[in-house]
Amino acid sequence: MLATRTRRWKSVAWATAAVLVGLTAPALTATPAGATTTDYDSTYYKNAIGKTGASLKSSLHTIISSQTKISYSAVWDALKVTDQDPNNSNDVILLYSGVSRAKSLNGGDTGDWNREHVWAKSHGDFGTATGPGTDLHHLRPADVTVNSIRGNLDFDNGGSTVTGGGGSKVDSDSFEPRDADKGDVARMILYMAVRYDGGDGFPDLEPDEKVDNGTNPYIGKLSVLKQWNDEDPPSAFEEKRNQVIYDTYQHNRNPFIDHPEWVDAIW
Structure with a gap:
């Protein structure tokens, strides 16, 4: 429920x-x-309620770090459930483009969809390692070509329209998702920043106010991500996705979908 x-x-x-x-x-x-x-405030989030700043971030890290991890190969089938088109059970909805595409078209060819790491895996060099490389809270199905155009670019406003990108834009050092996905992207990035703080043998992921971060464990721009979180609140699709990941796969939640106001409370 x-x-x-x-x-x-x-x-x-x-x-x-x-x-x-x-x-x-x-x-x-x-x-x-x-x-x-939310119904989870008195249970799952009880140790975070009423806190702000570093204290809130630390509490949320402790809460969401308790999770079941899945393999990278298992991500294929998981995405077919988490991102299922609510109007067509044979399809998934693709990030960035908003296209509904057959679940069977997962792969690496033009016209297929693949596994997009919203926190680009090169930003921290964690690859597809079980943990940040397989965390469903930032892995989404995306068109192979659009995903390739995004590459490992940071997020910011501006650029030229991406062909087949549903209104997304790109320039030399940043990618701007279509309006309907901006809040989703912001909340996925900020989830990763709270979940992965330098423990478990993985890098300390943090948002910053730069683009062109390269292989550093940072992604920008924080001010733009905060704006996107405010302007594009969680949708029913995003909320259901969070619930499915919690109930069926990882058994942890993205707190910024449940409490988008916590973004400003921390950053």
Whole structure:
């Protein structure tokens, strides 16, 4: 069952509608503007609630580091479930382009889809190692050609339109996803920054305010990622994906899908 996400403005809207039709509205919850509450706050996130800054980041790292890891080969079948087209069970929805493509067309040829590492694996040189290289919270199906164009570029605004990219743009040192995927990308990148902090033999991944980071364990631009998180809130597709990964595969969650306001609380 999907976690119940409650926004204060929704409660206010319900209350207003209730008055108009003569119903009794539920009591409003006094929460900060833009804050969310979920069914997991009293269980999974209980040690993070009420914290900010480095303390919140540290608590979330401890929480989400408890996970079941899968192999890189197992990612193929997992993505066919996590990214299934809600309107066609034979297809997956591709990141960046938004195209619905047959699950059977996974591979490396033109017209296929492959496994995109949103946190480019060369940024920290973790490759396809079990852990950051196989973490479903940042692995998504993507068109082979569009994925190749993105390569290991950092994320920023601007550039020329990517052919077949659904409105995505690219320039010499950065990639801009289509609008519908911008928040997804931001929350995946920031999940990785919290999950992988230099332990487990892997590099300390961090967002920064640069592009063209090369093989350093950084991805930018943080200010742009924060903007994308604000402008493109979690969709039903993204929330369901988070739930499937939690229930079926890794048994950990992306906290920024459940609580997008935690991005600003940390960074």
